[in-house]
Amino acid sequence: MQKLKHIPTLEDINASHEAIKSMIHRTPILTSQSLNQITGAQLFFKCENFQKIGAFKMRGASNAALRLTDAERAKGLATHSSGNHAQAVALSAKLLGIPAYIVMPDTSPSIKIAGTKGYGAEVTFSQNTQASREQTLEAVVARTGATFIHPYDDYNVIAGQATAAKELIEDTNELDIILSPVGGGGLMSGTALTTHYLLPNAEVLGAEPQEVNDAWRSFTTGQLQRNTTINTIADGLRTNLSAKTFGIISHHVNDILTVSEEAIIKAMRLCWERMKIIIEPSSAVPLAAILTHPERFKGKKVGLILTGGNVDLQQLPF
């Protein structure tokens, strides 16, 4: 496989899915009678919280790693990430027998730092600002020659994330709506592409915390916007859209719904209590969108991607 330099086609997504098969789980799709009753919709939860490293990020990172040349691979993988992408890059490197160098903000959840080190990666801490992360990473890359795997502004990563919606569509019957959270937009743009190719009549909606609504503002104004705060419990969604993800989202997403912090915590708790599964706050954002805008989903067959389950049990919001 070669590195993708264009928006992934259906063939690219299919080839990516085939390539990463041995590095990921095909995760189950769960349903809940009680959540169907509460929402009036028929919900299908794609459980990426059961994915390797506990999040969908394994799909994109492994796909990007597999598309490097042998010479590039030998020098290893590098990235900066507050969590799930860090672990995904670390495990991808471990499975390929190559080194991983991860820059993590010193405010990262301890469970995610431990997970990253547990996969054998070298962790370098930065301050929790974009500038500090990028500078620290630059130094690491200069020292090691490792290839930077961007968490989302990379068509190889996007093609990998697109495989979650591919499985969701393959394992359900004619969904009316597919809902994904939006952070940096890697999963959102991959989901939008897959749905566009495989289920063109379905609506693709993004769900985003009001507190970090850069995607909603970018989508509605047509201009790429940035967050001014990162004041949300959904730690996976504090990042900004990039040129590549915004390009795909602005063409292939039907709408973006924003939700309050209260709605996120309520939805997270509902999943824990009714479905008996552990999801992280970012995963709860699509269900929060359904609870906030119920009329939009009543009677519909809705696929939701539960993005991850890496929660610090010492820091629960309830």
Next chain:
Amino acid sequence: MQKLKHIPTLEDINASHEAIKSMIHRTPILTSQSLNQITGAQLFFKCENFQKIGAFKMRGASNAALRLTDAERAKGLATHSSGNHAQAVALSAKLLGIPAYIVMPDTSPSIKIAGTKGYGAEVTFSQNTQASREQTLEAVVARTGATFIHPYDDYNVIAGQATAAKELIEDTNELDIILSPVGGGGLMSGTALTTHYLLPNAEVLGAEPQEVNDAWRSFTTGQLQRNTTINTIADGLRTNLSAKTFGIISHHVNDILTVSEEAIIKAMRLCWERMKIIIEPSSAVPLAAILTHPERFKGKKVGLILTGGNVDLQQLPF
């Protein structure tokens, strides 16, 4: 179906399974590479935390309810229970369109009280002593004429609980050991019977908190013993064996392993963090037994029943 007045045969268990089919879920069996690595065994988790009402108790309660006469059914079901059995009787009654009268200790977790009322049952509170529970229940039965469904000292209930191990055995390949927690012994005795009939070469082990080790003492002395304290986090296992359950356990269980409170909390946390599923403390006792006695399980194929997932999120031990 008629009421069982004898130790359930394989035919009784098969008939019970067929009868309750529409009132229960066939729950999935999950595996975890990381827990296999930690224990050195191959573990198969029967996820009764995903069962209706969030626990295996639905199996026994529905089976007992289905074996009542029409005249008995019309007057409804009654029981005393601190939690899962209460919800199981309440939902069984709801599904059959008959009343349920539940006596609950006033110390019961709020989530379980809410769940029981949510199924339309009439809840009467007692003090948290066996005497108070039984007296309060007697008054309820005298007033209503409802039939008392005992949580475990009842062959109909035992035959229902036996169906969990039946599915576990059917859906796996030649387990070496089957592990169940022991509280009142309904699940343990049902599991022992099923294994005896369907997988006679497998070992059947019980797992019990040291703090409420009546089953271990009964098993090792050959005399039915009672707990003197209820000082365990595993709230589902504070009850005592009964004549019927001890009779089956003393014949068909190979051994009972006891575990510390620390081991229970550690095992519970491992399931939450590694498997991303919510289990209640009682469910963690079999994994705690494996972590406490690893040599006994190394290299073996072990089936564990995760009994339930009803946890008060406000009262977590970590």
